[in-house]
Amino acid sequence: MIAVNLHIRGGRLIDPANGIDADLDLYLKHGRVHAVGKRPDGFRIDKTINARGKIVCPGLIDLGVHLREPGEEHKGTICSETAAAAKGGITTLICMPNTDPVIDTPAVWELIRRRAKACSNARVLAIGALTRKLAGEQLAEMGALKQAGCVAVSNARKRMANTLVTRHALEYASTFDLPVILCSEDPHLKADGCVHEGGIATRLGLPGIPSAAETVAVARDLALTEHTHSRSHFHTLSTGRAIEMIRQARHGGAKLSADVAIHQLFLLDTDVDGFNADCHVDPPFRTQTDRDILRQAVANGDIEVICSDHQPHEEDAKTAPFPLTAPGISGLETLLPLCLKLVEEGVLDLSTAIARLTHGPAQALGLPLGRLDVGHSADICIFDPDSIWTLHPAELHSGGKNTPFGDWEFRGKVTQTLFEGRITWNSES
């Protein structure tokens, strides 16, 4: 059902890109924002959404989602995951290239694009592969990927053969002005590690991943970014030290941005105690000091993007001794609720929190999204900031029920999500 002319009435509109935080109505037409504030003359209203007492903001953009299709449909499908996104107020998913086959040719991306269009729950954009098959050895056909519509390139968390290949990959990507999403990690220092190297790893006898596995690689990738003048985006940073290095490099004039996964702003290395596989994530949860620096960085803008690092898994993948479980959290449906918790805890104000989920990622990748100017796509998230609810993992729409936030109480619930002016989620229907 397509409501051509929509009126979102009585809500508090927060559109950080335009510096708006005010009680303003929205008028949508043909899937686009037609007017903000006053009803245009002659605007015929087909449908009204009552947003009184609610927040109306741009639909969220999640940078770096693991969609699982093609190749791992038992973990999640494009339809299941985009439906989960809609429930979480997310209207744009920027998917990682590590599907099977990987997104290293336009054909694979075309398949995903068509499937996403058929489901039409959300916009799916692709991060293409940086190297062929993500093997880290030969460059992927980035020119073709760019032409096919990929918005960035990345080697996900797969290792690069050597620093020279990384250099060339960054240079080649910058030829096409393609942002490179870097998951900086030294594979040798990481080795077979599965938790933060520290007291808890020592006590549980779990192989550790030292902070240096991240900082060594971030230092190298920063140097290469400066050298190649590429547009680098550092994805899912976990250590305080890496944040400081990013800040310094940016003061030195490097073109770069960074994000952090929302779960890193809440959980700590000690949360894996008792071999809790739901807390097995990569990069691992680190120390309180790291978490505090990460929180500071999202508040002061050193980190301008918060993502879910969504990695759905089937139950079996988490049902094994800890080191043998798959890392990752099914995060789409807790991205906004956790961000609202940061607001509740006084880490961020509401407008900044929304910016980190909308304007921030759009800017990092140079996308004309995450804002509600007249003429822009009507991608909108409406949530009730006072609704209190408890997360029951079984009720997640995602194919993956793997979350460490089960039984957490949240304040703030998405009531409607609109993608291109269509309601893709409505908790009130």
Added chain:
Amino acid sequence: MSNEQLQTDEQGRLRHFLSIEGFRREQLLQILDTAESFAMLPGRQVKKVPLLRGKIITNLFFENSTRTRTTFELAAKLLSADVINFNVDISATSKGETLLDTLRNIEAMHSDMFVVRHSASGAAHFIARHAAPGVSVINAGDGRHAHPTQAMLDMFTIRRHKGDFTPLRIAIVGDVQHSRVARSQIMALNTLGVTEVRVIAPRTLLPADVRTLGVHVFHDLERGLQDVDVVIMLRLQHERMENALLPSAHEYFQLYGLTAERLQYAKPDAIVMHPGPINRGVEITSEVADGPQSVILQQVSYGIAIRMAVMSMALGNSGGEQSS
């Protein structure tokens, strides 16, 4: 779920024995006392008792260890239990059968207890969480995490020789980083209230923040051995040299090998222990391993009593004394 909740029932009785962590001093002493009732004078055969007649105990070993498996098997047989040895072919599990599948299959054979060894830390906890109600799990070594029965037989050996734990200084020498035995020993010694636990090793063989386990760190063997009552040597795996953790077995022996000369830095009545199997000439000389201060072979025989104690307690039939 905390360790203690998983390992004991509502009355605080032993259900699973997965890790030393979570047990109080009195509970560890109870295990030692129960083992005492099974242990005969050194050199004499432990008597067979009918405590676990009709019970089925399955040795579920995902890692080869003839030695440990044999002592568990012997302990079970001396308690009159029936024993099934299930050596899981690692290649078979890598062909798709999950650990849970394996567990369900063996559970269908109605076992009362699993004795588990696995290369992944946390494997015994995992099996305990997923085992059918009423089935006990004994950890016979999981990854680098824990080997609680080995630690308890070491405590038993120490108590036999030293009596009270509280005044003791103990040095653990060698590859603590990769040792589940060392972790369990450190936790047991601290729970039993010894004066000091030391670890002596180069930094590459010590885990991060090792002090948080409650140990003092020494890199010099002679200084670390001064005034200790017990010296525990750990086995050095040859792969440590391949992984660039050590330059050579030769240098390791030069710096950390226990010789009769170096042993003199410890107290004159200090005992020397080793969980076995020993590498003569790598971590210890034959002179020390076979010398008067060595209690290495006693450790092995006490291992049977400890395993009898833990098995009988976990299956609700502790107290060998009354029944024998």
